[in-house]
Amino acid sequence: xxxxxxxxxxxxDRKLELPPWRRAVFVAGSLGVIFQAALFVASWRRxxxxxxxxxxxSRLVLPSFLLAAGCVLVGKGxxxxxxxxxxxxxxxxxFLIVLSA
Numbered sequence: 001x002x003x004x005x006x007x008x009x010x011x012x013d014r015k016l017e018l019p020p021w022r023r024a025v026f027v028a029g030s031l032g033v034i035f036q037a038a039l040f041v042a043s044w045r046r047x048x049x050x051x052x053x054x055x056x057x058s059r060l061v062l063p064s065f066l067l068a069a070g071c072v073l074v075g076k077g078x079x080x081x082x083x084x085x086x087x088x089x090x091x092x093x094x095f096l097i098v099l100s101a
Contacts (some may be wrong), residue, residue, distance in 0.1 A: 001089060002037055005082030006030065009075075016076050026080075029071025033083050036064050036090040043097050058098045065091040 018026070018034065040059055068087045072080055 001086040005079050007085045009079035025071050026075035029068050034070030040090050061094045
């Protein structure tokens with residue numbers, strides 16, 4: 001979903017006329033979704049197994065979701081919905097990992 005959303009933005013939605021502030025906020029939201037994916041991948045590492053590292057990791061899940069979802073909604077086109085759905089899925093998966101600990 002994330003890869004398709006980014007690909008859709010690079011191919012189709014970059015041609016849309018957006019004000020510079022709106023484009024900058026959308027790019028920040030896209031980077032936020034990529035950061036969420038990095039958090040999800042980091043959950044598989046053994047460094048998260050101790051409680052101190054896990055606590056630091058879990059405190060990053062909600063703020064990264066709020067930043068990514070809010071900024072992605074500012075965009076325009078189909079990539080906005082793909083990146084938003086990827087953000088929601090990654091948040092739910094990370095939240096379930098936090099609950100399982």
